[in-house]
């Protein structure tokens with residue numbers, strides 16, 4: 001199944017120049033792609049389009065088989081809830097603790113508190129934040145906040161994960177650990193697009209890349225998953 005499809009997309013901010021031009025791509029369920037390209041190339045803009053945070057100036061987007069231009073606006077929040085997203089600026093809620101930030105998507109989905117406690121505690125331990133569960137995000141380091149943002153994005157095991165440099169603020173060892181977490185999620189069926197400047201990680205994990213330069217997709221590896229997409233299963237992420 002095609003998870004997201006972009007056809008001849010153009011995007012401009014206000015009256016500025018087009019920052020994305022003639023972008024067409026289609027991602028199959030279970031794919032894992034690195035999104036690479038120089039600073040200012042349009043990686044964040046592309047991820048925000050895929051999250052439906054921006055509307056394209058031209059072209060078509062279809063998410064989980066729904067044409068975004070014609071879909072009933074009331075259905076958009078439900079679609080977005082199937083997408084996990086890590087923004088460069090994290091967007092954590094500072095009036096909530098680390099635990100409550102990560103628990104939020106599960107609470108919105110009315111999951112039982114007992115299950116929330118179990119899953120959130122396990123996931124925060126996995127990302128090395130066991131001792132910071134009660135901390136407010138503003139008291140954490142940049143790398144710690146980034147891990148909270150990633151944990152929040154994956155806790156409900158989204159169908160699609162869009163991660164904008166999710167390892168940009170952590171050391172290499174932790175970056176590899178976070179990549180392993182994303183690989184586990186991918187094996188369980190989540191389609192992943194991860195923007196990164198870290199060529200070492202791209203080489204080590206070897207997923208095909210979507211390379212963007214000057215707003216154009218320059219080069220792409222195979223868009224189908226390298227291995228058979230795993231069936232979605234119940235259970236925990238870690």
Ligand SMILES: Nc1ncnc2c1ncn2[C@@H]1O[C@H](COP(=O)(O)OP(=O)(O)OP(=O)(O)O)[C@@H](O)[C@H]1O
Pocket residue numbers: 013016019037038039040041042043044045046
């Ligand atoms: N909100 C905005 N308003 C106007 N222009 C914007 C806005 N956001 C991004 N741009 C412009 O769009 C272009 C692409 O920016 P984008 O942030 O998508 O690049 P990027 O590849 O993610 O860069 P980086 O690797 O530095 O994060 C840049 O020229 C940038 O100045």
